[in-house]
Amino acid sequence: MAEYGTQPRMGFFTDTSVCIGCKACEVACKEWNGVPEAGGLDLLGMSYDNTGALGSNTWRHVAFVEQPKPAESTVDLGMPDVGAPGQDDPGVRWLMSSDVCKHCTHAACLDVCPTGSLFRTEFGTVVVQQDICNGCGYCVPACPYGVIEKRESDGRAFKCTLCYDRLGAGMEPACAKACPTDSIQFGELDELRERADERVRTLHDSGVPEARLYGHDPEDGVGGDGAFFLLLDEPEVYGLPPDPVVTTRDLPAMWRRATVAAVGAAAVVVASFLGRRR
């Protein structure tokens, strides 16, 4: 079992096949965590998305992806259709997905933070302590998902805390609580992984072969995500990297090589000093 101390690791399983794009998760997140508005509420002009991407002021982001219906899909998952009035099957479907910080097993943001502001909680989640963050921004390029960001008006880094304060009080995160379709499920990570495998099997048996999991595999480049997803298309379609790798992966090898080089250089200096004295 994935555990941190005596506490099992907690996380999110987001089943995008039942997301209806209501954005209740985005609103609940903002309200509970006091996250400011992210640059106006206007639509972006390419879909019903008005937040665009995760950032310091958007800790949950619901992607709206409009695409041709796959020919092989034989099951109507209830996704809204678009098209001319009276047209039975416009041949278009919407994919909706509520994205969030992945609370990675190997979290590069945490690895590079020089102040210890980013830390691993007893629930296995990754949280920024705002009173310790000095705004250096090292965590921003380190994140392989482009999640964490510095807030312009403030200078410090912000991201989803998986509602650390609510977890401490035995409550579920605000987004999961608000989701009317249970697209966002919160719980023990091991149990969520089993539930997700079962859901994929059900969808495949029901004629939705495109269903697949993303971020669930402990063998992937970040050691698996604490927040993982069931997708209905390739990750890139939802704006997710197909094969994320922890950006600090090579740091231990680099330090080892730097140490060997430094010891070698010191040995040369000592040898030349001793040689001169003879």
Ligand code: SF4
């Ligand atoms: S997704 Fe990015 S910000 Fe979130 S834990 Fe992983 S590296 Fe850190």
Ligand code: SF4
């Ligand atoms: S609350 Fe649930 S159904 Fe609504 S947008 Fe968020 S994930 Fe989708």
